[in-house]
Amino acid sequence: MLGVGALLIPGQEIRGIISKGEKPAIAVPDFRGAGEAQRFMDTFNATLWDQLAGSGVLKMVAKSYYPLEVPQQPQDFKPPTTLGSTAPAAPGRRGDAPKPQSNGPWLTDWSNPPVSANDLAFGYTAVQNGQLVLRGWLYNLAQPDPQSAQAIGKIYFGTLDAEGAKKVAREFAADILQFFGAKSLAGTKIYFVSDRSGAKEIWSMDYDGSNQRELTHYKSVSTMPTTSADGRLFAFTTYAQGNPKIMVYSADTDRRLPFINPVSSAVETPEFTPDGHRIMFAASLEGWVQICIADTNGGGMRRISHVRAIEVSPKINPKNANEVVFISGRGGSEQLWRMNIDGGDLEMLTSGQGYVANPSWSPSGQLVAFAWTLGYEPGNYNIFVMDVASRKYVQLTHGSGRNENPWWAPDGVHIVFSSKQRQVTQLYSMLADGTGVQQLTTQGNNIQPVWSKATN
């Protein structure tokens, strides 16, 4: 089973996010809809909650703590009257401060215990000219009055159906997350490998698992997808023409682009350089699979490693195109290594224990997620994250099954990975501290996810 990871992940990037005390607490009461709009509010409320909760940057205050009176618009807020000489004193023990009398919803209803929220999202929907209209507000509850509390007050339009309700909920959530400095994953895409159509093909889906689509139809074995930093190219390894070779595709047209493979019995694990001009890969040369680099059309091929060991999965630091991590068997069992892109300054990053696979850089270029059998039998991988500078690492999954193929999301907060449970391998996303696991696929076996930037 997947477990909750330790909370002390090194690295500036996610330190603030994973230490729970620092997450802003947000209250998100259910929105209601006027007239016809009410039919889609279950969908709306579920979508808004999931989007905010799944971001990993907010503490969601449970709805059971919320006051009964829920504001729907700014004018609903009514300051409480402090009882003075004009009214008889409420019964109470001597010495108690006079209790304010509620006149309606007020900021402190939400900022005081038991809710104890820092922020409140509220609003309502209605139908206007056949469209679904959302009026949404975000209030900072530390402020003394509604006027100064307003952080967001916007109108959103969608079609009058469940899709429209999801759309306005996502847009409102994106604005809220942007206010808190979180990057939205909306529009990002996950490439992966699925065998559900009878052969291993390259597929893509939206970041939340929706819109799953088969991109290749070679009816062979097509695996190990990767994507360029700008999201406009993807590449993979395929047996479509006999021995495993790399193919490069345009993500805009889903069409194949020219790539001349080296003369080799096996070419695999493609990886674009951050500028998108070159491609690193592993190719069998003189009997050993070695790290190579070439132009994105395959020209100008150069061999980087020269060692009697298997070396695969080169991954280039997105913030430092000179730094490469990769998997090498040169020290015995396959481990995580780093080097300069010319092959110099080699060092082994993992301890030499167990077997390591599937490195993936965080967008910040500080952390590497990877799969490691440390503490388990061969084949029983778990997901780890290492701060490359200090080589400190943390284990995110704690299963006896296979948890592998981690890939960082462009937001730097999420990781997508594959997990084999009960003979079937599916894709899951989680927060980089190992919590918030969500299943993304259900059909066939699904492996090797690659989280691509939004291209638009």
Next chain:
Amino acid sequence: MRINPRTLSAAVFAMVLLAASAGCKKKIPVATAPPPSAPTSTTPPAAPPPPGVSAARINSFTAEPRSIERGQSATLRWSIANATEMSLDQGLGAVAANGTRQVFPSNTTTYTLTGRGPGGTDTRSVTVEVSSAPAPPPPPPSRGPTINGIDLLTREAQDAYFDYDKSELREDARQAMTRDAELLKRIFAADPSFSVAIEGHCDERGSAEYNLGLGDRRATAAKEFLVQLGVPADRLTTISYGKDRPVCTEENEACYQRNRRAHLSPAR
């Protein structure tokens, strides 16, 4: 945080490839459709029997099936009353009053049953339609002794087995490859156009990426050994399938060992 319920199982759809028949130069004759319910027997109008004397009477005479392909058989079945002599034509001769007979006509044949009795004679005929069987497809273009090589390789070649995460040939693997070297030399001598792909395979525990390299390594190690024993290198190719083509999928060492192998197959 909401966690979606895990789906416990998921369907893997088997792909069915419908192989279309290769184009042939000769048109294959189409099997003839059975004739539209041709009458199987003809009954001449029966003459009224002489008063007081019973005439021979054929109660039934059938063929089953009425329509066969050449080489197949049909069964004649009959029943005759009041007859003293009963016979079938087509050289079948005298028969009993009630009986069956299996016939193997090579062409469409009409069988006539005759019953004679003191009161008169009755005859009835039945026709068995014989169609020629559809011709088999022409033999594939001759590939000389290649067929033999494929058979030999498939039947006699032995796999080389490896330790986990290793590509060195163990003693048992060297023995298997030594026998394979002699086999390959025989096959190559008999068929100069034959070549062999050495497949490298791994068990499922390593990563897909590393296993592709490891399978390549195992195939290469097997090839190098065969070449050392005098097998011509230009007749051998290598291909790694990593862990994508296991011979078994159980999660135990016996199955893992069967998958950690180099395997010889005819090159395409």
